[in-house]
Structures are given as C-alpha cells and as structure tokens.
Amino acid sequence: MRYVLLLLLGLTLIGCASNDEKDAIAADSGEQEIYDRAQGQLRSSNFDSAIRSLQALESRYPFGKYAEQAQLELIYAHYQAYEREAAVEAADRFIRLHPGHPNVDYAYYMKGLSAYNVNTDFFDRFLPTDAAERDINPAKEAFAEFNQLVTRFPDSPYAPDARARMVYLRNVLARHEIIVANYYFRRGAYMAAVNRGRYVVEHFQRTPAVPDGLAVMAQGYILLGMNDLAQDTIDVLARNFPDYPNLDEDGNFDSVYTLDGLQRNWLNKLTFGLFFPPEPPQFDTRRMYAE
Template sequence: MANCRMSINTGFGNKARMALLLVPIASAIAISGCASKDDDLDLNAYVDTIEPADVLYNQALANLNSGRLDEAAKKFDAVDRQHPYSEFARKSLVMGAFANYRAGKYDDALAMTKRYIALYPTQAEAAYAYYITGLCYYRQIPDVTREQSMTRRSIAAFNEVVERYPDSEYVEDSKAKIRFGRDQLAGKEMQVGRYYLERKEYLAAIKRFRGVVEQYSNTRHVEEALARLVEANYALGLTNEAQAAAAVLGQNYPDSQWYKDSYKLLQSGGLEPRESAGSWLSKAATAITGGKDGV
C-alpha cells in the first residue's frame, strides 16, 4: 500500500513538474518567435535605408548642380554617416561644407570643414576646407562699428591656406580677403581712436593710431593714422613726436590732403616736419614703404 501511494505520488509529481516546465518553454518559444520577427523587420528596415556610397555621392552632386542645396547637403552628410572614413566620405565632407556655405548655413559648413581638417589634414582637399572655413567667417564680417571676431577668424583661416598650401589655387583669393580683413581691423582701430580724440583722451587715441601704423602699415588707413598722430601729439605738447609723424607722412604721402593739413598745423606753432632717428616712427616709415604692396 505504501509502495502504491509512493507510486501514485511520484507519478502525480512528475506530471505536475512537466506541466510547469512546458509553460515557460512554450512562452519562451512564442516570445523568441515574436522578437525574432521584430528584429528581422528592424534589421531589414535599417538595411533598406543604407545606400551605396557612390550612389549617395552622385545623388548629392546632382542636387548640388540643380541648385537644391539643402538636399545636396543632406546627401553628403548621409555619405559621411553611413560610410565613415571612406574616400566618398572624405570628399563629401568638403562638398557638404560647400553646399551649406552656399545655402548660408555657416555653422553647418564649419562643422564639416573642422571635421575634415581633424581627420584628413594632409589630404588634397585640406586647402579647400580651410578656404571654405575662411569664406564662412568672411561672409559674416560686420561693419567697423561692431566687434570684429569674425574678421580675425577669417584672416586666420585664409592665412592657413597661404602658409600651408602656397601652390593652391585658392591662395590669390585668400590673400585678397586677408587684405580686406586687415583693412577692416585697421578701420575699427581708427574708429575707436577718433572717438578718444574727440573726447580729448589723447593718450588713448595715440595708442590706437600707433597700433594702426605699426600693425596695419599696408592698409589705406595708415595715412590718416599718421595725421591723427600729429594732431594728438601736438595737442599734448609732444612736438617732437608730432614732427616725426608728419615727416613719415610727407615721405610716403607727399601729395595727400592729410599731409597738407598736418603741415599747416605744425606751421601754426612755428614748427615743421622733422625726422626722429631711432624712434618707432622711423622704423614705421620703413615698414610703410616696404609693405604697401604686401599681403
């Protein structure tokens, strides 16, 4: 009887355990089946969104040639995202930067040029990447009454083109834009100097005008800067400095109205232009003469 009970109990226990085992197995199979189907769907969808690099690149070029700049930029960006570090991705970075630049999306363009320069500093398109960088800043240069950080960044980028890639086709235009940028910075200094001069803050004015003569000697503002130095120094009673500035002005711009006005001012005090050997102005005279046609 005991054996019978044991047999019955044992049999019941086996069936119960089998039933309990079958439930999670069935559930696992069902879940696995669903997950597998979902994963397959997601994977297929992902694979379907990836296109060959050359196809994307040619689509981007077609959009660019048709003037669809936003679409072109998106396609170039897709090449870089889907096929990173490939040859097409490398080219897409600079072409995408160009498309964004033409669309006026300067921040997006700069992000792409900076990525290119970081990844491929020695590749053929690096000069173009620096050039596009310069153009993005150049197009955002404000008038001289405002802060000039964009001007400085533009000059820095174009200098990279000139110094790193002297044989590049972008060098001449970079030099021209550097000249414009330097003229802009000199104009800003002149604007501030005039402000101080009008307020009779002569020392502050002299500092600005001297900075123009020493740092921007090949810009169109140096002529006025020298005349303003005559005026400010004369007002302070620094006649030697005033005479020396007038002498440099006369040597380099003898027919200018600025020189005539400075000469007249000195004459009103019984003075005339006179060189001052060894002064910073005599050194500036050499820089002005040698730098008139420079970058």
C-alpha cells in the first residue's frame, strides 16, 4: 500500500511539473501572444493557467494595449478558480486604478459575487447549506457592493441581476435574524429574541421573514410577562397575516407559551412536569411566505 501511495504521489508531482513546463511563458513572448494564450486558457476553463498568463501579461506589459483588459479578466479567472478573496482584491485594485473605466461596473459586479461566495468552495455546489445559517458578513458585504453598483450605474447591464441578488440577500439577512432569535429562545434569552424579531419587522419589510419576526416578538413578550405588548403584536400579526400557522381561527396566538400560560403536552402532564418538557418555541414559515 505504501508503494502505491508513493507511486501516486510521484505521478502527481510529475504531472504538476509537466503542467508547469507547459504553462511556462517564454521570455521573448510578445504581448499579443501572451494575451491569446490567456484567452485560450479561459475558453478551456483552465483558470489556474489563465491567472498565471494574465499576471505575466500585466507585469511584462503594464502599459500595453491589453493591460487593463488583463486586469478585468483576472478578476473573472480568480472567481472561476474559487479564489474568491483574490477576486475581491483584484476587483478592488481595478476600481482603485481605473475609477472612470467604461467597464468599471463589471468590477463592482464581480466584487459583489466574489464577496458573497468568499467562504464557499467547489463542494458547496454539491452539498448545499442554508445560507442564513452561515457567517452572514459576506452577505452584508455583497449587498453593499451590489448597492454601489445599482446606485452608481443604474443603467449597467449588470444592474438587473444585482438588484435580484440584493432581494435574495435581504431575505437571507432577515432569515438569519429569525434563526438567531430561535436560538435565543432555546437559551432563555427572551428579550434578545424580541430585539431580533423587532429588527426584522423594522428593517426588513417586504421579506418573508416579517411574519416570523412578529411571532418572535409576540412569543418573547409573553415569556417576559409583557402581555399588553404581546397582545398588540398578535393583533398586528393577525391583521396582516391571518393565515399564520400559530394563529387559531379567532386570531389567538397558539404556541408553546400563550397568554394562557405554558401549553404542556400530555406526556409532560402525566409525569407531573418531570419529563418530556415542551420544546422551546421555534418559528420558520419561509416556505409559506416565500415570494
């Protein structure tokens, strides 16, 4: 087994060495030759080699006719090679060096795409996860970048897609707040949960998370003994989302904890509250109210 592994390692090293030799750019290569080489590598999705060619083109011919185009295509190559941080850096550099370039909107667009995907890799395409449960900072950064694009270049061909992505990102950010609120319920931090719900209602209007935000507030107020605020919130929930799952036919709040107190299951009652306690309240109706 050891010899097999050594053989495979040797073949891998030989393959890498062969690729390096194949990708090596002759010292006397002209600007057009290097550029054409990079284009062929991009077309064949050989992005690692394309990155090396584009970097060589820019370093050897920094004032050549393809220098700026090479910088733009380097952003794309880094993005496609799953080097998202490098893509963000390349986009930042292009924006800084060429703020008035006719294609600078593309740099903003790619920076937004790269910022959002900075913590993802190739395997995330096949093992999808809930975006709202991941680190939310990249989503915030991406939203800010797309917002710059649509604000500065409203007529850009990339603006429609950027706006659509902003809608998606707002939904992700709002859902994240609900996920955190549900966590706070499990931890018994009821005021913290209320604050998360209120933040959704105040800052993420017209997102599918708003009804859950109201439910979080109502449940939190009930657990804090603030029944008047709870009833006011329930009234708002019933008026705007009468079909919400935690409302009965009369608009009363139906959850683990209601204005009438803890709703214990029959097993918990049978064991005099010693076993099978009710689960902490959790709210997630995103599929029901998804746009």
